[in-house]
Amino acid sequence: MLEDMGRVKKRVDGLILDELLPKSHTVPAIDLLYTMMRDYPARPGKGMRPYLCVTSCEAFGGKEDNCLLTAAAIELFQNWILIHDDIEDGSEMRRGSPALHKKYDWVLALNTGDALHARMWESLLRNRAALGESRTFDIMAEFARMIDETTEGQQMELRWVVDNDWGMSEADYYLMCTKKTSWYTVISPMRLGGFVAGAPTSSVDSLVEPGKKLGVGFQIHDDVLNLSAGSKYGKETADDLLEGKRTLILIKLLSAADPQDKARIVEIFSMSRVARRPFMGEILDLIHKYDALGYAAARSTELVNDALAMMKNVCWTGNEGAARRIEEIARFAVERDW
Secondary structure, eight states, X not given: OHHHHHHHHHHHHHHIIIIISXXXXXXXXXXXXXXXXXXXXXXXXXXXXXXXXXXXXXXXTOOHHHHHHHHHHHHHHHHHHHHHHHHHHTOOEETTEEOHHHHSOHHHHHHHHHHHHHHHHHHHHTTHHHHHHHHHHHHHHHHHHHHHHHHHHXXXXXXXXXXXXXXXXXXXXXXXXXXXXXXXXXXXXXXXXXXXXXXXXXXXXXXXXXXXXXXHHHHHHHHHHHHHOGGXXXXXXXXXXXXXXXXXXXXXXXXXXOHHHHHXXXXXXXXXXXXXXXXXXXHHHHHHHTTHHHHHHHHHHHHHHHHHHHHTTSOOOSOHHHXXXXXXXXXXXXXXXX
């Protein structure tokens, strides 16, 4: 599966960098914009979202070639929203290199994200030639839904940070995560593959509920990796802690900690990012003390297993091998170490 994922990623990356994004301009400022637009797309990544889109398309009887533009647009979405996300979260690293707003000025990075956003919609319009007007608009409507869900989830998470709110429950976290991660990581990529293939609406809609669970499981595993995977992860180790990101790990830690430890945790996270940096070792010790990492890892596996059980009810009408690969992708989501 990983080899096939790499093959699809190579095709999608080639389409983005060779055809969908501009390479140079005679005006220096615009030439810099083009350089910045190509920065994140040129960095190494897993390519799971476009692969899930292409594989779903084949599982519904569609063709990979007809799905590449949509898969590439998902990657453009991923990259422009990561640029904005890194600015909002104050992230230092992205995919093993400095975040774009650290490499350049943050206002230039913000504008670059806007430019990639526009290219995403422009790319989707190219679908009309192969898929026709109706399917193209169905695909664009799904992108609009995906953006709505993602930004609502991001708003929930940012509001917790801005308000220094540590009173959220696991249910609050699952709702935020469903919106912020599940829709653009799993639900929409699979549904988009179905739209490209011309799958029945009932089949496309049946992907939503298992996709929610799979996406949340993916995000929890991602949060676990941030504290355990080191350089493989591509971000600064424990960067999520420095950001004060609300994860299931921290929610479990706060619910399990005794009053003294809980007060200390809240005290540390009430500090600024710079001020709290020296105390990250203390927080990690508490995470291990209360086995919050183990709890999160077990919950991630449970959610993915639930998703796989629900996925058996999806009426795939195309390539049986592609349908089996979707299950492999789901297992990869919680077994990967990067």
